[in-house]
Amino acid sequence: MDFYGYIAAFLTTIAFLPQVLRTYRTRSAEDVSFLMLLLFISGLVFWIVYGFQLHSLPVLVANVITLIFNISILLMKLLYTERKQI
Amino acid sequence: MDFYGYIAAFLTTIAFLPQVLRTYRTRSAEDVSFLMLLLFISGLVFWIVYGFQLHSLPVLVANVITLIFNISILLMKLLYTERKQI
Numbered sequence: 001m002d003f004y005g006y007i008a009a010f011l012t013t014i015a016f017l018p019q020v021l022r023t024y025r026t027r028s029a030e031d032v033s034f035l036m037l038l039l040f041i042s043g044l045v046f047w048i049v050y051g052f053q054l055h056s057l058p059v060l061v062a063n064v065i066t067l068i069f070n071i072s073i074l075l076m077k078l079l080y081t082e083r084k085q086i
Numbered sequence: 087m088d089f090y091g092y093i094a095a096f097l098t099t100i101a102f103l104p105q106v107l108r109t110y111r112t113r114s115a116e117d118v119s120f121l122m123l124l125l126f127i128s129g130l131v132f133w134i135v136y137g138f139q140l141h142s143l144p145v146l147v148a149n150v151i152t153l154i155f156n157i158s159i160l161l162m163k164l165l166y167t168e169r170k171q172i
Binding site: 002004005007008009010011012013014015016018019021022023026028029030031032033035036037039040042043044046047049050053054 | 088090091093094095096097098099100101102104105107108109112114115116117118119121122123125126128129130132133135136139140
């Protein structure tokens, strides 16, 4: 029964890896919305709190990995935007 | 108990609205990874299937809205990339 849930969690987690790699490669995340990253990261923090409450390891693991990917994208966006302005 | 889960679902759903608006406004999604959108959209389809199985309205509603936002971003990316190449 949880089969589809695991595939879903895997796909929506791993999805951000190509974005991390693309941003690292192109040194540009201008088209990536800052507010999107901020809201998404805030949401992931709440998913992690919820995962703790539920004692759900899949919810915890998936959201911690997704959080790491999205913080990486945000940091690169800030870093590369700053460099462009100099 | 589900309080944090609802905040989490709300934030990770609404997060994509600023990306939709930004892409529409700038007519550019070059920095947004195509593979990310493809994997994320595939994952959302599985979340929706899982939501049906669970009879979970919050899982269904959140993922259907997120799916609509992400398909919009993907279609705009394809449309604007094509226009640039002409």
